Amino acid sequence: MGAKELLQEHIAKTAVLTEKEFDYFFSHFSPISFKKGQTIVSAGDHVDCEYFVVSGCLKAFFINDEIKMYILQFAMPTWWTSDYNALYNQTTATINIDCITDAEVLCLSNSDREKLCKEFHQVEHFFRWRTNKGYIASQKRLLSFMNNNVKKRYEELLGLYPQLYNLVPKHLIAAYLGVSRETLSRLQAHK
Amino acid sequence: MGAKELLQEHIAKTAVLTEKEFDYFFSHFSPISFKKGQTIVSAGDHVDCEYFVVSGCLKAFFINDEIKMYILQFAMPTWWTSDYNALYNQTTATINIDCITDAEVLCLSNSDREKLCKEFHQVEHFFRWRTNKGYIASQKRLLSFMNNNVKKRYEELLGLYPQLYNLVPKHLIAAYLGVSRETLSRLQAHK
DNA sequence: TTGGTTACGTGACCTAGATCACATTCTTTT
DNA sequence: AAAAGAATGTGATCTAGGTCACGTAACCAA
Secondary structure (H helix, E strand, C coil), X not given: CCHHHHXXXXXXXXXXXXXXXXXXXXXXXXXXXXXXXXXXXXXXXXXXXXXXXXXXXXXXXXXXXXXXXXXXXXXXXXXXXXXXXXXXXXCECCCEEEECCCEEEEEEEHHHHHHHHHHCXXXXXXXXXXXXXXXXXXXXXXXXXXXXXXXXXXHHHHHHCCCHHHHCCHHHHHHHHCCCHHHHHHHHHCC | CCHHHHHHHHHHCCCCCCHHHHHHHHCXXXXXXXXXXXEEECCCCECCEEEEEEECCEEEEEEECCCEEEEEEEECXXXXXXXXXXXXXXXXXXXXXXECCCEEEEEEEHHHHHHHHHHCHHHHHHHHHHHHHHHHHHHHHHHHHHHCCHHHHHXXXXXXXXXXXXXXXXXXXXXXXXXXXXXXXXXXXXX
């Protein structure tokens, strides 16, 4: 499936757009291809776009004291990612986004999103629901953080996204779970 | 300021509604008063409404193993709260909401929200932005959880909401920070 | 193919914060 | 104002997970 069809199918789940409206909507997106390891957003950058993942896997992460990395999100096909704090508040990025694998994304600028939201009630509806889901997922993750130990959080993650196990290196999974790679490694040993 | 004016001023920051439109919008809200300690939502309940806080302070919390409490949110005037997971996915509540102080809220049903969003593009716009802010705040809190020790998180919280220090008991602040009350108490001792 | 970089495993030790136990104060209720 | 119940402080101990150190295996790139 092409990028356009993927986006169309994705949007259709929550918003109703005519073929013509969707074409217009889609015309605001720019496709970009990245190689494994390439950087999309660096801390300190001005952030102007958000990204819809068509293929591959990205990570959005925070680096503390130039040493420790915490992964906020693994972004897989049909997921959206950006530094939303920077994007909405017009500040520079505090997080980084790069490619765990080769990836194709569709890029939508902040101003185009706002324009499209204004022009089409259904587009505004779509983005409300998308953010809603993100908010609910984020609350769940926060709760899991407070309530569960590493082992449970690891099992929970693999339960939700089994493909991660083979797709991303273990030390990145550790960085998502907020533990050291050594601790994660020991978990697997004792099963 | 009355409940109506508070809501009107709150909405006006992100959405433009005529006086008449706002009156209609407001007619879907039911005011309710609660006493300190009263429960608004219990885990297991069917959740039908979300709540706009007019006065007082609520807490939204999760109870684990009937023992430990984790506070997801302190809800103060102009904040919205509910079990959004239950509300949007039509499942029963997994979290509880009750009153830390006497409180007045405005209650909006899920179906009325969706109806109003459909009827007024501006209302949909408002709810998109509200959720957006919530999402960004939730991401920040998650990051703070991974990145900071208890002391820093405590200072961060009091920096953002100084009024909490006198308003809510320390063991609830501990439950928000995800630490034991003893640890929080010791933090204060050593300054 | 070989040398360098990145990923992963594992032992030894350390520390932030949890848990348990009990004392003290502050609030309600009567 | 007294009694009961919350909220808080603080010592003694315990433990999940971090840190450091080192070894091995896998994956490139030249």
